[in-house]
């Protein structure tokens with residue numbers, strides 16, 4: 001596979017019992033598109049609370065290198081617009097072409113606050129491990145829902161904590177050592193639910209922490225760490241953070257809603 005990742009670590013990324021759809025994808029392919037914890041596991045889990053049907057038009061917001069957009073097109077037969085800010089559209093488009101979904105997935109370079117789309121042009125908006133970068137301002141949900149048709153669905157998986165940093169009074173040291181102030185955007189489920197519901201623009205249809213999210217994240221970091229010395233160095237702080245945390249604070253928040 002050319003990545004130098006050990007078979008053992010990659011094998012750990014196939015978990016057919018828990019994530020049967022994700023396990024159909026080559027772990028080496030997925031690790032090669034790494035930008036954060038296993039995005040297919042997060043999406044497969046989140047999608048259990050969404051009603052995605054063939055032919056729907058779906059925005060994958062913060063789609064990164066495109067693994068989730070490939071998954072959406074293949075697994076649910078939807079038409080995907082893959083919008084991302086850091087990754088050039090040509091790079092994502094090459095991933096889609098190689099995966100054989102170029103006819104169903106369009107790559108767009110877009111900043112989440114100035115989206116180049118018509119109002120009410122999507123049946124669903126999905127965002128995996130990206131909302132924490134742009135979606136916590138009070139005005140963001142009201143801005144974003146304008147792109148959903150009435151009744152359209154929103155689904156987000158984002159790093160979340162079991163307690164608000166504000167309530168703790170500080171970012172726990174083992175988390176601060178790795179992600180610094182960024183952890184103030186890792187809100188609790190209760191925070192997200194209130195933030196969305198108080199707008200009266202959406203009905204929250206589910207809000208839960210991913211079961212054993214920190215262990216999934218750890219498996220992923222360990223597999224990525226085996227890509228080589230640089231990857232090992234980059235991933236070790238994350239491994240240490242998760243090991244020390246043991247699920248006390250760190251998780252992933254999965255939240256879905258429908259536009260009224």
Ligand SMILES: C[S@@+](CC[C@H](N)C(=O)[O-])C[C@H]1O[C@@H](n2cnc3c(N)ncnc32)[C@H](O)[C@@H]1O
Pocket residue numbers: 033034035036039061062063064065066067068083084085086087110111112113127128129130133134
């Ligand atoms: C941790 S990566 C996750 C990428 C992908 N969803 C995945 O899980 O592999 C976060 C993504 O959020 C995107 N992002 C961050 N800030 C953004 C913004 N202001 N507008 C659009 N995308 C943004 C980045 O470009 C990046 O690809």
